[in-house]
Amino acid sequence: MLRNTRRAGLLACAILLTACASQSAPTAQSDDEQVVVTGSRIQDATTSPMAPPPPPPPPTLSAPMQEMGRSRAQGVVGGNYAQMSPQPMPGDIDRENYEDVDVNPIHMVATDPVSTFSIDVDSASYANTRRFLNSGRLPPQDAVRTEELINYFRYDYPLPESRQQPFSTNVTVAPSPWAEGRQIVHIGLQGYNIVPRERPPLNLTLLVDVSGSMAPENRLPLAIQSFRMLVEQLNARDRVSIVVYAGAAGAVLEPTPGNDRGRIIAALENLHAGGSTAGGEGLRLAYALAEQNFNRNSVNRVIIATDGDFNVGITNPQELEDFVERKRESGVYLSVLGFGGGNYNDALMQTLAQNGNGNAAYIDTLNEARRVLRDEMASNMFTIANDVKIQVEFNPARVAEYRLIGYETRMLNREDFNNDRVDAGEIGAGHAVTAIYEIVPVGGATFNDPLRYQDQRATPSTASEIAFLRIRYKLPGQDTSRLIERPITQRDVVSDIAQAPESTRWATAVAGYGQLLRHDQFVRQGYGYDDVIRLAQGARGADEFGWRAEFLQLARTAQTASALPTAQNAQDGRN
Numbered sequence: 001m002l003r004n005t006r007r008a009g010l011l012a013c014a015i016l017l018t019a020c021a022s023q024s025a026p027t028a029q030s031d032d033e034q035v036v037v038t039g040s041r042i043q044d045a046t047t048s049p050m051a052p053p054p055p056p057p058p059p060t061l062s063a064p065m066q067e068m069g070r071s072r073a074q075g076v077v078g079g080n081y082a083q084m085s086p087q088p089m090p091g092d093i094d095r096e097n098y099e100d101v102d103v104n105p106i107h108m109v110a111t112d113p114v115s116t117f118s119i120d121v122d123s124a125s126y127a128n129t130r131r132f133l134n135s136g137r138l139p140p141q142d143a144v145r146t147e148e149l150i151n152y153f154r155y156d157y158p159l160p161e162s163r164q165q166p167f168s169t170n171v172t173v174a175p176s177p178w179a180e181g182r183q184i185v186h187i188g189l190q191g192y193n194i195v196p197r198e199r200p201p202l203n204l205t206l207l208v209d210v211s212g213s214m215a216p217e218n219r220l221p222l223a224i225q226s227f228r229m230l231v232e233q234l235n236a237r238d239r240v241s242i243v244v245y246a247g248a249a250g251a252v253l254e255p256t257p258g259n260d261r262g263r264i265i266a267a268l269e270n271l272h273a274g275g276s277t278a279g280g281e282g283l284r285l286a287y288a289l290a291e292q293n294f295n296r297n298s299v300n301r302v303i304i305a306t307d308g309d310f311n312v313g314i315t316n317p318q319e320l321e322d323f324v325e326r327k328r329e330s331g332v333y334l335s336v337l338g339f340g341g342g343n344y345n346d347a348l349m350q351t352l353a354q355n356g357n358g359n360a361a362y363i364d365t366l367n368e369a370r371r372v373l374r375d376e377m378a379s380n381m382f383t384i385a386n387d388v389k390i391q392v393e394f395n396p397a398r399v400a401e402y403r404l405i406g407y408e409t410r411m412l413n414r415e416d417f418n419n420d421r422v423d424a425g426e427i428g429a430g431h432a433v434t435a436i437y438e439i440v441p442v443g444g445a446t447f448n449d450p451l452r453y454q455d456q457r458a459t460p461s462t463a464s465e466i467a468f469l470r471i472r473y474k475l476p477g478q479d480t481s482r483l484i485e486r487p488i489t490q491r492d493v494v495s496d497i498a499q500a501p502e503s504t505r506w507a508t509a510v511a512g513y514g515q516l517l518r519h520d521q522f523v524r525q526g527y528g529y530d531d532v533i534r535l536a537q538g539a540r541g542a543d544e545f546g547w548r549a550e551f552l553q554l555a556r557t558a559q560t561a562s563a564l565p566t567a568q569n570a571q572d573g574r575n
Helices: 002-024 063-073 124-134 146-150 220-231 261-269 279-292 317-330 346-355 366-375 377-381 502-518 529-537 547-562
Strands: 035-038 041-044 114-118 167-175 183-191 202-209 239-245 249-257 299-306 333-338 360-362 383-394 399-404 425-428 432-441 465-474 482-489
Touching (some): 114 399, 124 146, 124 346, 124 360, 124 547, 146 432, 167 465, 167 482, 183 425, 183 465, 220 299, 220 366, 239 261, 239 279, 249 261, 249 279, 279 317, 317 333, 317 346, 333 346, 346 360, 366 377, 377 425, 383 432, 432 502, 502 529, 502 547
Parallel strands (some): 299 333, 333 360
Antiparallel strands (some): 035 041, 167 183, 239 249, 383 425, 383 465, 465 482
């Protein structure tokens, strides 16, 4: 009896287990499949492994969320703006992009006496270089544009006498501090300034990158704080529009009077980062909006705030360059504000600014935002001269060799100087532009052997001239250039760098700093950051904003970083 009961119990367990297995099987069993029970295990008679259960269905969005996704994909923005699709953040792989350029070479005056270049008033390289140094490492060599380091500062050049000639010219020739037997030729241009009550109205289109890579605090949040500083200086005559882009582009603020600050700031503070980066489409929409609201009596300008990491839509740098080059003919200028690190596309930012009749700045701190958009607002917003080109012809009777320090990305052909269709840089109100040549006087130690058959005799009327300076520029709204000329003579020469004007000494110290950061091969052995600091200490001047004091600290930081192992300096800062 007990044995029969046990058999009945085992049979009931087997039946129960078989039923459970049939319910959990992924598919119905065919007639030729049998279930075999062995002890407490259940196996398929075919010995095939059991297939895993199907994955759960994806969660469905609620109707309001679906509508929000459709609206934002179409560029329609209401409330907070953020692209819905995910965007990978910059990681351990460095994706910063800089144009690969070689330092300007030595030229023999006997065969190549004329140097021609476009001016450059950008300051992006200085602030970006500071970012690397403040992180404890040297910047990549191609991130250092020496002319932008020099032109970051204000100088005490005399102001021009008339707006008809919008800038003055100032020249000093002095011994080179980094090379025995050579001289530097320091050329400074000073633009006239405007008083606030005389400035023209601004018609601004703010183009803001809200892609996922802009999420960190020193990107989109810093950009919003930066634009707040700009908005606080606007008045009722100014107009502001806002365009954003991520995976799609959209207008979030129609043209609004500058004194309606609450509405403008509210639109800025509603921006949030997320998604891919359709920067090309954003540019198209921003220019279209600027042209639609164009005012010939205003300064019409698009200001883009981005890390330059375009990865959707128009991403080819040449296509973007062609686009902004065509658009500059409309009278709309382009300013570029760069943010962030690790994926910062400096090369693209320079391309956009140079071809869009604008300027480029890099915002690494709120103090830099204050400098660019408040302290230097007039210089960066109000253009007083377009297509400014400099040409220097050296006298072979006085100069054997020369090289231009910096401006590698701004060099022009000799014939471009007189061609008014060739684009060049712009000068803003109150802006100073500085260029430095290094020359080897005739009889000095040259890098090249002298030519055997070249006649270097000069006519008596020009024998005392070291070089001849020519400057071409256009007044805003004009298509025909004007010319300024002056000889560089012995009257511009000082026998000791210590006797040179403060502006010359400061610019020369910064030029030395830039060459050391780039490891330029023309700097003598033993010249170092101590020499830079020593020269700069005696040329600090009034230093109203503390920019020169900060430079001295950066030079000391660079000296410390230069002593680090090469591999450690190769790790670019990511912030």
